[in-house]
Amino acid sequence: MSLERDNPDKPRDQPLTPETMAAEWSTMPATFEEDGEQEGGTDRLMSQDEIDTMLGFSSAEDSASRNGIQAIVDSGSVAYERLPMLEIIFERLVRLLSTSLRNFFTDNVEVTLESIRSVRFGDYVNSISQPALLSVFKAEEWDNFGLVTIETALTYSVLDTMFGGKRGQPAPRVDGRPFTSIEIQLIRRVIQLVLGDAEAAFKPLSPVTFTIDRVESNPRFVSISRPANAAIRVELKFDMEGRGGSLHILLPYATIEPIRELLLESFMGEKLGRDPIWENHLATEVWQADVDVTCVLHETRMPLKRVMQLEIGDTLMFDARPDSAVSLRCGDFMVTEGRVGRVDGKIAVQVTSPLRRSKTTLAAFDSLASHLGATN
Template sequence: MSNDDLDLAGKPKNEPLSPEGMAAEWATMPDMLVEEGEQDGGTDRLMSQDEIDTMLGFSVGGDDRDARNGIQAIVDSGSVAYERLPMLEIIFERLVRLLSTSLRNFFTDNVEVSLESIRSVRFGDYINSISLPAMLSVFKAEEWDNFGLITIESSLIYSVLDTMFGGKRGQPAPRVDGRPFTSIEINMLKRVIALILSDAEAAFKPLSPVRFTVDRIESNPRFVSISRPANAAIRVELKFDMEGRGGCLHLLLPYATIEPIRELLLESFMGEKLGRDAIWENHLATEVWQTDVAVTCVLHETQMPLKRVMKLEIGDTLMFDARPDSTVALRCGDFIVSEGRIGRVDDKIAVQVVSPLRRSKTTIAAFDSATSHLGSTS
């Protein structure tokens, strides 16, 4: 019998193995493979668990995206990090300030709102991570023609209800599990959600006016499919503290929702795209107000053939169809700015303005749009 007819353990290949023999063969196989690799001068070896985790990208303990590698980094490369949209953090910081004032007035109590984190997540992963019971509010951005999601955790729900119904301060709100929310509780939470959406509108208004309206209230995450599970979204976590009571609220905006204002969110600060300098604007306005402008008073205008003009001689009289009480035109260059009547003040001829100044129909916005259009077609 040749060596080719023997297996790794030195037994005939066709001979059936008992269960004990098969277990022994599998146990000695890694050592035999390592020895063969060393004898042949190769580098084949088994990978350790740490190396496998590193290759898959799960060896990093934290959630820092910059430290991820391997397959996990390839998977996450399809998600756009929120750091590429600098205006988002400014808008949500403004939302926190507005909410702190609005909720204090609403609850007539001290409410502290803080921005915990802004992360890019996949919609399906976020839905699977929601801990129940929770209140899920789907809202629609009318101008952007898409939806967003507000998730209120159970601890914040019971804290809000306890505060609104006159609970004692400094004590955690009682939590009742195993029952759905009543219609009274849902209606009370709708008022809080409407207040949050109103402040969110005010936070986005300097960048892009938008109106948020509540579409529906759900308690099951399966019924809030406003985006595909693999699509990316921005998750904003806000923490509410009401003197020992409180919880977290999540505001989720899919990337498809904020796509209409993506160009504005790419700016480093509001108004960057306009490229204006307020100091020079004020200086130019001051100089314009102090500029001397020549105004011409036109008594009357008439038209005549050129051949008649060529025949005019000294002493000829031209008849104008104007009466003593007729108005005269006040011109600045080729433009009529107003109308007036001729009069006299002491020994000087004066003109009394009888109609308001005619303002230019070209506004700053129209001028900017016309300039951008010419720049795009040139």
């Protein structure tokens, strides 16, 4: 069997053997471009930056800028809408806890807000390192549950501080034994303190009461939501002069759903851009405005043909008596009803029924503005 090669320099009928083809290929010169790439090929070594870009690994912490393989790995992560008011609430909680814990421990305690992230409940429970104390609490007004997790380092640091341990030294950790009832009750007091300050932080936005339901040491016993459901994890860092740890507050999205609209606001008391000064001025002007009120004694309907046949001297009969109620109208709107009488020689109307209020309220304007904002 012979192989043929399409070469304009040689006739097509000249046979080529594999040995001659290999010899010719080995003698062919390799031409390179200025950048080191072979013509028609991509034989070039990649730099470390290009490898990191392809894999998606970089020193930046912003997950939104990731690409490559890392972006594919992170595609299963939870990404939900941002709640600006929630960040303000937990920053307020940090300030309240800094004061409360200093008074509680009679020692210097620094509390910092590490992160606020969206996670899946099942992934978070599986990531808890044991031993750890987990407290399930109930939000009474929201009719749902949340979770407070105290890591082992913080647990032993709190216990060491409460029992008078030396400052500046890490708390000794005893592995291989569960927490005693005394230790759980002491940690329960700290959890109650954290939840009390959380109530004060949420109070300006929506009053709520957090009550401890139970304290567990096994993550399997804190199933307050389905594993695939989303939740917000807030990490607080406690530093007590060289010792401390992290405390996590987990709020499922189902728990904060009753106040979701309030958490979407950019600042406390936001109401779709309304100006309260303009509202007060408008209310004052409306209160002082003069309106014409018409007293309608009686109304009747008749065909247009009958109206066209009316002549001078015709009498229209009204089915009304002197004590019949009359209607007071402002334009086309009926305000109330009354009875006609005379006071000091002047005709007067006595109001006999309460005023009829307009069905158009500020709530209607709010709903209309929300609808227009959603459509735009």
